[in-house]
Structures are given as structure tokens and as C-alpha cells.
Amino acid sequence: MKLLTTENFRHLKANWPQLLLLGMLVLLSLRLIVVVSSSPAGWRSFRNDWKVQILRLFDQPTSIGEETPAVQAEYWLDQINRIPSAQTDPQVALGAAWMLSNPQYGFLKRNIKSNQDLQERSKEIVFTYDQSQAEYRSICRAACLEQAAIATRLAPEDVDFWRQRALLLFAVREKSEREPYPEDWLQVLEDGAAHDPENALYDYLVALQYYQQSAEPEWDEEHRLTLKITNPQIYAQAEQRLQAGLKKPILDVGTITWTATLAFLKQTTLPLENQIKAAEERNASSPALSFVAQLSRWLLYACKSDLRQQKYDTVIKNADRELRIAEQLTGKQNFYEQTFFKFSFRTSGLGQLFKVLQLHPESFKPAEREELKQDLQQAWLQRNIFREAVDRYQKQKDEQPAVEVSPAVVLIDPSQRFIIYLLPLSLLLMLAGSLTGQPADNTAPRPGWWRTLFAWFTGVSLSLFIWGVIPADVLSKQLGNGLLLGLCWLSLILVLTVSLWLIRRQNNLSWWQLISLLLVLAVPVLLYFQFTSLLAFVEQNWIHASLALLIPVSLLLVVIYGVAVFIVIRFLRSSEQSARRKLTACGLVFLVTLLTVPTGAEVLRATLNPTELQTWFGREISVADADLSQALAAWIKQSQKQLPTWIWIYPQWTARHGEGFAVLLSLSILLIWSLLRWSRSPNDQQPGSADDSSRPSNWRAGVRLLRRSSLIALLVVTMVYLAALPSLIKAENRDHRKRYQALSDPFAPLQQVDQIKAEIKNDR
Numbered sequence: 001m002k003l004l005t006t007e008n009f010r011h012l013k014a015n016w017p018q019l020l021l022l023g024m025l026v027l028l029s030l031r032l033i034v035v036v037s038s039s040p041a042g043w044r045s046f047r048n049d050w051k052v053q054i055l056r057l058f059d060q061p062t063s064i065g066e067e068t069p070a071v072q073a074e075y076w077l078d079q080i081n082r083i084p085s086a087q088t089d090p091q092v093a094l095g096a097a098w099m100l101s102n103p104q105y106g107f108l109k110r111n112i113k114s115n116q117d118l119q120e121r122s123k124e125i126v127f128t129y130d131q132s133q134a135e136y137r138s139i140c141r142a143a144c145l146e147q148a149a150i151a152t153r154l155a156p157e158d159v160d161f162w163r164q165r166a167l168l169l170f171a172v173r174e175k176s177e178r179e180p181y182p183e184d185w186l187q188v189l190e191d192g193a194a195h196d197p198e199n200a201l202y203d204y205l206v207a208l209q210y211y212q213q214s215a216e217p218e219w220d221e222e223h224r225l226t227l228k229i230t231n232p233q234i235y236a237q238a239e240q241r242l243q244a245g246l247k248k249p250i251l252d253v254g255t256i257t258w259t260a261t262l263a264f265l266k267q268t269t270l271p272l273e274n275q276i277k278a279a280e281e282r283n284a285s286s287p288a289l290s291f292v293a294q295l296s297r298w299l300l301y302a303c304k305s306d307l308r309q310q311k312y313d314t315v316i317k318n319a320d321r322e323l324r325i326a327e328q329l330t331g332k333q334n335f336y337e338q339t340f341f342k343f344s345f346r347t348s349g350l351g352q353l354f355k356v357l358q359l360h361p362e363s364f365k366p367a368e369r370e371e372l373k374q375d376l377q378q379a380w381l382q383r384n385i386f387r388e389a390v391d392r393y394q395k396q397k398d399e400q401p402a403v404e405v406s407p408a409v410v411l412i413d414p415s416q417r418f419i420i421y422l423l424p425l426s427l428l429l430m431l432a433g434s435l436t437g438q439p440a441d442n443t444a445p446r447p448g449w450w451r452t453l454f455a456w457f458t459g460v461s462l463s464l465f466i467w468g469v470i471p472a473d474v475l476s477k478q479l480g481n482g483l484l485l486g487l488c489w490l491s492l493i494l495v496l497t498v499s500l501w502l503i504r505r506q507n508n509l510s511w512w513q514l515i516s517l518l519l520v521l522a523v524p525v526l527l528y529f530q531f532t533s534l535l536a537f538v539e540q541n542w543i544h545a546s547l548a549l550l551i552p553v554s555l556l557l558v559v560i561y562g563v564a565v566f567i568v569i570r571f572l573r574s575s576e577q578s579a580r581r582k583l584t585a586c587g588l589v590f591l592v593t594l595l596t597v598p599t600g601a602e603v604l605r606a607t608l609n610p611t612e613l614q615t616w617f618g619r620e621i622s623v624a625d626a627d628l629s630q631a632l633a634a635w636i637k638q639s640q641k642q643l644p645t646w647i648w649i650y651p652q653w654t655a656r657h658g659e660g661f662a663v664l665l666s667l668s669i670l671l672i673w674s675l676l677r678w679s680r681s682p683n684d685q686q687p688g689s690a691d692d693s694s695r696p697s698n699w700r701a702g703v704r705l706l707r708r709s710s711l712i713a714l715l716v717v718t719m720v721y722l723a724a725l726p727s728l729i730k731a732e733n734r735d736h737r738k739r740y741q742a743l744s745d746p747f748a749p750l751q752q753v754d755q756i757k758a759e760i761k762n763d764r
Contacts, residue, residue: 021715028722035726039733041272048271053416057657063274065104065281069132072103073139083267086147090154091256094164095264097147098257098282100140101171102133105281144168145182151260152191159199162192163254164284166201171287185209199252200328203245208294210238217301227305246321251292251328253335257284258743273732276739292341295325296348303352312360315352322349338750340390343383350376389756393749412728415721417659422714425663429707433700447674452709455673459666462487467661468653498672663713667706674705 036046052062061067064075076099085092137144148165155161169185182188186206193202214234218226229235245251261282265275299318306314326345329336336342354376356363364372447455469475470484653659742748 021719024719025715025722028719032722032725035729039729040736041729041732045271045273048274049416053420056654057420061107063106063277064270065106065274065278068107069103069136070139073100073136076100077140077143079268080143080147083264085267086264087150088154089263090151090158090161091260091263092267093147093154093264094151094161094256095260095262097144097151097164097168098261098284099264099278100144100147101168102283103136104278105132108132149188152195156195159196160254160256162195163199163201163252164257164260166192166205167253167284167287167291170205170291171283198249200245200248201251201253203241203248204251204295205291207238207241207245208291208298210234210241211298214238215298217305224308225301225304226308227301242321246324249328250331250334251325251336252331252333253284253288253291255333255335255746257282258746262740262743272736276736276743279743280739288335289339289341292329292336292339296322296341296345299325300348307352307355307359310360312356312363315356316363319349319352319356322346322352333747335746338747338753340383340386343379343386346379347376347383350379385757385760386753388760389753392756392760393753411720411724413654414659415717415724417654418663418717419714419721421660421663422710422717426707426710426714429703429710432703433707447670447677447705447709451673452670452712455670455709456666456713459664459669460662463658463662463665464649464653467656467658468649471652471656472649474649494672498675663710666713667709670709671702671706675702 036043039045055062064072067075076096080086080096080100083092083096086096087093145168148161148168151161152165166189169182169188189202189206193199196202214231215227215229215238218228220226258279261279262275265278268275270278299322302318303315306312306318322345326342326349329339329342329345331337350372353364353372357369357372361369466484466487475483
């Protein structure tokens with residue numbers, strides 16, 4: 001028996017395009033499976049990407065970082081209870097403590113709705129930030145300190161864990177309302193000092209607590225500072241602990257925050273991208289810098305107050321303390337080596353000594369005076385070189401794109417969104433086609449590839465213009481409103497005219513009869529919508545609804561309309577067609593009136609008041625929506641940067657589900673165009689012509705047309721998605737490795753800064 005007969009070969013030859021597409025789909029799918037399986041992120045991230053897109057469709061938070069602080073707190077507490085190593089592994093326990101120290105702030109991005117908000121943080125946002133942090137800490141504070149204690153109990157000889165525990169003990173924003181510290185805070189710091197005896201961190205933290213309880217700065221009317229000692233006994237204890245810390249060789253808080261956090265996050269259910277993002281948002285630098293800033297401010301206030309009172313010996317003493325702290329901050333693996341404080345403490349201390357030299361030269365020997373001037377000049381030179389090097393490094397970093405932007409990356413997000421809309425729609429149309437039956441022969445002319453392409457191009461373009469260009473304020477409001485009103489009137493008139501024309505050809509009615517019938521049937525519809533409650537219901541659930549609700553409701557109305565047409569045509573096949581046709585025409589025109597009159601009233605009201613158009617666009621756009629596009633991430637990495645208005649077109653479009661509107665509009669254009677062509681074709685080529693037993697009806701032909709077009713569109717976007725996704729995954733893998741290395745080695749930027757410093761010195 002031959003495997004390939006002449007008939008089979010002829011069949012394969014006739015269907016070679018379908019076989020070629022099927023083969024390409026199989027190859028692209030296999031390629032995707034190999035790439036995803038070998039990716040560090042794996043299938044978890046792949047599933048999460050689709051989950052995120054579906055959640056965005058319903059305007060839901062897409063990650064735990066976008067949830068409210070209370071929800072985040074409950075999630076992390078639950079994760080810790082589910083992870084046994086959080087009680088047995090010191091690094092995992094410390095990472096859990098840092099995740100409980102402060103929330104992620106993805107939810108705050110929804111409060112930023114324009115370029116101006118990107119540049120200026122309002123007081124409301126700052127208040128929300130403090131409030132969210134306080135809410136989160138009220139739930140997680142005790143568990144956070146307990147996890148830090150577990151880490152030190154499991155590894156008591158590792159000084160890094162004691163340093164991190166001390167930092168977590170005071171990890172509160174300086175300007176926020178202070179929470180009461182745990183009763184054993186002093187004992188925790190004493191234990192830390194016992195296990196880490198060469199580190200001044202614990203003595204300085206104790207000294208600062210005593211200082212804040214015993215002294216406060218005061219300014220007179222001429223803005224002259226006096227450090228008022230409110231409790232001399234406690235202030236003496238602060239001085240004692242400060243002096244004890246000065247005798248120790250180093251001041252360091254460690255840099256294991258991010259590696260410990262990653263160790264914990266690996267045990268959670270988060271995908272890799274969210275793990276890295278959560279680790280990057282740990283604010284270990286904030287309390288570490290805040291603590292040293294408070295120490296610097298204390299000594300600065302003391303120097304200014306004593307200098308005003310001409311206590312030059314005390315000024316010299318505190319200035320020497322600043323110089324000593326600058327030495328303690330210096331070290332190859334010291335956290336503060338990469339900060340500005342090692343220079344600011346030195347310039348501040350030398351600056352205070354220079355002021356004493358100017359006011360009371362007798363405090364220094366002649367040789368000391370010249371040495372002081374040279375040291376101060378050299379300190380300022382080093383400080384300026386470091387600042388310039390950091391500025392150059394930051395500039396080089398800003399010039400590099402945050403993500404790799406390529407055509408493949410740009411195509412992924414829209415193709416994925418179109419798949420979400422087209423897949424259920426195609427299944428629905430296939431089901432509708434099976435219910436209506438498949439005719440033996442189809443004589444209806446097909447629209448052809450160019451008409452299909454034109455319909456989809458027009459639908460997507462109109463959708464992008466209405467839901468992207470206009471809300472993004474690319475055009476002036478006056479011009480945008482005018483164009484939008486023109487489109488609304490054109491669409492309304494076109495739908496009404498085409499519907500009446502098709503009814504006229506089907507039922508052999510004159511135009512004046514149809515128009516008269518339309519006017520008569522418009523009266524009860526208008527009266528019907530005079531009821532405020534009913535009108536409000538229709539506006540809320542259809543006209544003013546979001547596209548996520550507008551699209552299914554509109555599709556439901558179209559289906560009802562189509563079913564009515566199908567039933568009427570079945571009636572037309574019976575006897576006494578003239579009477580039934582009049583009845584059918586009345587019903588069809590009534591449906592057209594019901595669909596168009598309320599919408600027409602809205603368009604008329606918007607014409608009289610163009611600002612009414614603003615209510616048609618739903619919710620405002622936010623910075624969170626800007627993350628929908630991988631390509632836009634490179635533009636939005638700097639909050640102070642003025643973004644061009646066109647950059648908001650795609651986020652506006654996707655935030656309002658413009659892809660669904662594009663699908664609905666494209667298929668509507670194609671269907672209306674095909675119905676017009678069928679109505680102009682000879683009777684023997686019309687889908688619903690006289691020989692009803694062998695030719696499909698308009699309903700069947702329309703469903704078949706929509707099904708074919710949606711399946712082709714689904715096939716195209718699926719192939720684009722399958723072809724582009726591996727490139728995106730590889731780019732994400734490179735980005736993940738880069739960010740992971742940055743978290744694992746926080747001193748890597750310092751090496752580049754040192755190279756730039758060497759270049760600056762050579763230039764000078």
C-alpha cells in the first residue's frame with residue numbers, strides 16, 4: 001500500500017500553506033520549550049507573565065509589591081511560617097527579617113499620574129509613604145526583630161549578623177514618628193559589642209539614643225545655634241559611650257543584607273523577577289546612612305554651639321572626634337567606603353579646626369597651623385574628586401538602557417494581550433459556527449487578504465488613536481475632542497445607515513418607510529430612557545463602563561441582535577411573507593433604534609459640552625501602567641526626567657484595554673464591509689439568496705467570516721509571540737544576572753568609581 005497516493009499528494013499540495021504554518025508553529029513551540037526549560041526563571045516566570053496579563057485585564061495588582069501594606073505583611077508572615085529554614089538557617093532568617101522591615105511601594109505608583117508628578121513628589125505621597133510604613137511595621141515589627149534574633153542565635157560568632165540586627169533595631173525613617181524601641185534594645189547592643197568588639201557601631205547607637213533623650217538644638221531669632229542639654233546625667237552617658245566607640249578601629253554595618261534577602265526569597269513562591277525586585281527594595285542603606293548622619297549632626301551642633309560660646313578646647317575635641325570617625329569609616333570591605341561620609345566627616349572636622357584657627361590662633365602651634373591648612377585643602381580636593389567621579393559614574397549608568405530594547409521585546413507585550421482577547425473570542429465563534437451548522441457549499445465571496453488586512457489596520461489604528469493618542473494629550477484638547485466627536489458621529493451615522501440599508505434590501509421597503517418607522521420607534525425608546533434609575537443603570541453598565549465590561553456587553557447585544565435577525569429570516573421563509581416582512585422590519589428597526597438612540601443622545605450631549613468626553617475614558621493612567629511595556633522601562637528609570645507626551649500613548653492604550661476595542665472594531669469593520677459586498681452581489685452569489693436549502697444564511701456566513709478572521713489574527717499574533725519570546729527570555733536572563741551580581745557584590749560600583757577617580761587625578 002502506497003503511503004502517498006496521487007490523491008493524497010494533490011490534497012497536500014492544495015493545503016501546503018496550512019501545513020507550512022502548522023510546521024512553523026510546532027518548531028517555534030519546541031524552540032520556546034527548550035529556551036524556557038533552560039532559563040533560570042523557568043516555567044514559574046512563564047506562568048506568572050500570563051497571570052500578570054490577565055490580572056491587568058481586570059485592573060488587579062499584578063504582584064505582592066503592588067498590594068497594600070497590610071496584605072503584604074500578612075503574605076510575608078505566612079511565607080515565613082511555611083519556610084522551615086527561616087528558623088534553622090541564619091542567612092534565611094536574616095533575609096526574612098529584612099523582608100519584614102518595610103513594605104514594597106509598588107502601590108504608591110498609582111498616585112503618580114503625569115509628568116509633573118514624576119518630577120515633584122507631593123506632600124500627600126510622602127504622607128502616604130510614612131503611613132504605609134507605619135502600618136506595615138505595626139504588623140511585622142515584632143516578627144522582624146524575632147527573625148533577626150534567630151539569626152544571631154544560630155550564628156553567634158558571625159559579626160555580620162550582629163551588625164545587621166543592630167541596624168534592624170533602629171531601621172526607622174528619621175523624620176517619621178518614632179516607635180517605642182523594644183525593652184531589651186540596650187542588652188541587644190551590649191551583646192553585639194561583646195561579639196563584635198572592634199566595631200564602634202554599638203557604642204555609637206547607644207550614645208545616639210542617650211543624646212536624643214538629653215539634648216536638643218535651639219535657634220534664636222538670628223538663627224544662631226545653641227545645643228541645650230536637658231538632662232546632664234544622661235548626656236554624660238552619651239559622651240561616655242561616644243568616647244568608648246572612638247577607641248575602636250572600625251565603624252561598619254556590613255553588606256550581607258541583599259544576599260541574605262535573596263537566600264530567603266529563593267525559598268518563597270515568587271518568580272525570579274519579583275525576587276530580585278523585592279531584594280532591590282530593601283532599604284538597608286537608609287538606616288545605615290541615617291544613623292551616621294545623626295552622629296555627624298550631633299558633633300556639628302556641638303561644635304557650632306561651643307564655638308559661639310568660645311569654648312575652643314571643646315570645639316577642637318569634637319572636631320578631632322569627627323576626624324577619628326572618618327578614619328573608622330575607611331576600609332576595603334567597609335559599607336561606608338562607598339558613601340560620602342568618609343569625606344564629609346573629615347572636611348567638617350578640619351573646617352571646625354580652621355574656624356578655631358581664625359578666631360583663636362593661640363590654640364595651635366605655628367607648624368600645626370600650616371599643616372592644618374594643607375590638610376583642609378587636600379581634604380576638599382579629595383572630596384571634590386570623589387563627588388565628580390560619582391557624578392560621572394552615575395551619568396554613564398544613566399546613559400545605559402535599563403533593559404535591552406529590541407523589536408522582539410517591544411512585540412511581546414501587545415501580542416500577548418491580543419492572544420488573551422482573540423483566543424476566547426475564536427473559541428466562542430467556533431462554538432457559534434457549530435451551533436448554526438456547516439453548509440455543504442459556500443458561495444459567499446470572501447473578503448480577500450487585503451480587505452482583511454485593511455480592516456485590522458483600521459481597527460487597531462482607530463483604537464490606538466481613541467484610547468491612546470487622545471488620553472495621552474499628544475494633541476490639544478480642543479483638537480482631540482473635535483476629532484473624537486467627528487469619529488463618534490461618523491460611526492453612529494454609518495452604523496445606522498448600513499443597518500437600515502440591509503433591512504431595506506432584505507424586506508423590500510422604501511427609505512421613507514424606514515425613516516418614518518425609525519422616528520416612530522425612537523419615541524418609546526426616548527421615553528423609556530427618561531427614567532433616571534434605568535438611564536443610570538445603562539450608563540454605568542454599558543456606555544460609561546470600562547472596556548473590560550463594555551466589550552462583553554456590546555458583544556452580548558450584537559449576539560442578541562444577530563439571533564433576532566436569524567429568527568426573523570426563518571419567519572420570512574414561511575408563507576404570507578409580506579405581512580411578516582413588515583413585522584420583521586419593525587422589529588429590526590426597533591433594535592437598531594434601541595442600540596443607537598441612547599448612544600446618539602450621549603454623543604449629542606458631548607457635542608454640546610466637549611468636556612463630557614473626558615468621562616468616556618475611565619480611570620486615570622498611572623506610572624504602574626507604564627511598566628506594561630518593556631521598552632518604556634528605559635524611559636521611566638529617572639523620575640526627574642521630563643518624558644515626552646507620546647511615550648504615554650501605549651500605557652494609556654493598554655490601561656484602557658484598547659486591544660479588546662481594536663479586536664471588536666476590526667471585526668465589525670470587516671463584517672459590515674462583507675455584508676455590503678454580499679448585498680450588492682448577484683442573487684445567486686448572496687449568502688441568503690432564494691435557494692435557501694443549499695446556501696448559507698447571512699448569519700452563518702457572518703459567523704464563518706468572523707471565525708476565520710479571528711483565527712487568522714490569533715495565528716499571526718501567536719507566531720509573533722512564539723518567535724519573539726525566546727529573545728526576550730534571553731535578554732531577561734542577562735538582566736537578572738546583572739542585577740543579581742549587583743546585589744551580591746555591592747562594592748562593584750566602587751571599583752568603577754576608583755577608576756574614574758584615577759582618570760580625574762591624571763587629568764589634573
